[in-house]
Amino acid sequence: MNGSYLVLAGRIHRELMDLERLVARAERSVRQAKLAADEAYIDAAALNMHSFYGGMERLFELIANEIDESPLTGERWHLELLRRMGSEIPDVRPAVLRSETLQMLDEYRGFRHVVRNVYTFNFNPERVSALVWQLRPSYEAVRADLFAFAKFLEDIGKD
Secondary structure, rough: OHHHHHHHHHHHHHHHHHHHHHHHHHHHHHHHHHHOOOOOHHHHHHHHHHHHHHHHHHHHHHHHHHHHHOOOOOHHHHHHHHHHHHHOOOOOEOOOOOOHHHHHHHHHHHHHHHHHHHOOOOOOOHHHHHHHHHHHHHHHHHHHHHHHHHHHHHHHOOO
């Protein structure tokens, strides 16, 4: 039995619950922004989307470090990490994410960069809102993919 695989599967399940909370918070923030006509809620939505992607990226890093045994470095490691999650590694693991899921997540990877590099008053409220309304379908796709990967880890961990 490989206990580290079971631990990682458990971590995936816990993180997915937290990611669901971030999606709900971002949605609430966008609704409040519209009701209150207050852009501070757009800032909150952006921060929750940033946290959403950051949480997923932490899971992907764990997979790269513990399963692939190959951490990423360099200037473009965020993009390379996401791409790696869409790739099968023969005799090691299946792809973690489907190509459709990768495309959805790449939007949030790019937005993470915006949140880190511009002042909040420069956020485009329409763009933030559009990304928030795409967040739940993106989360559902990620959730399905990560549940399947967690099942793979559980199966291999029990052998």
